[in-house]
Amino acid sequence: MKDFEINPSILSADFGHLADEIKKVEKDSTFLHIDVMDGHYVPNITFGVPVVKAIRPQTNLIFDVHLMITNPMDFVEAFADAGADMITFHVETVEDPQPVIDKIHSLGKRAGMSIHPDTPIDKILPWVEKCDLILIMSVRPGFGGQHFMEESLDRIAAVKKIVEEKGLNTIISVDGGICTETIDRVVKAGANLLVAGSAVFSNDDHAKAIRELISCVSL
């Protein structure tokens, strides 16, 4: 992985032209962030397994499926079969995360765990070494285009500290409100995979938007 990468979230893409939208970001990214919402864990509904399956043949981007659903274990296998490469579930949605992580790994996929901004960061710290990716939500999950919550910076730093202390290569991803104004602080706090929905797809030239985000980081 590079020092940091932009992970375009198709939540803000034009769903009527999804394949074309994905083509527009392909050259400037490695990952594609896919937000699955069930109307229970979050107050919104997006798309599910059939859409992941439909876009899989369109691209070689790494599919980072973000499950905002109350019963992730029931759907892990279906998303793996549909073409997910990384499957991320929320720590708040399971009593014991270990079996879900094990299931994802048994399917040959990378396991991610996400945390809601209202959940104390301590809840996820013991899992940093067991996951391939930690996804820190920097907005309340459910909708694109919200403002970055500044208190997320300390939460990113807390995860980064564990990664450094233990010499891990867990990806530290941040999701919500990433834009030209916020990205530099987020990367400096320790994140290396930046999910960006509206910042990428609200600009007609999606590829240029990705390059602009990257240019705002001074390392």
Ligand code: DX5
């Ligand atoms: C929100 C989703 C995000 C969303 C971010 O619940 O998890 O992935 O696409 O959107 P922006 O980048 O617009 O804040």
Ligand code: ZN
């Ligand atoms: Zn997301």
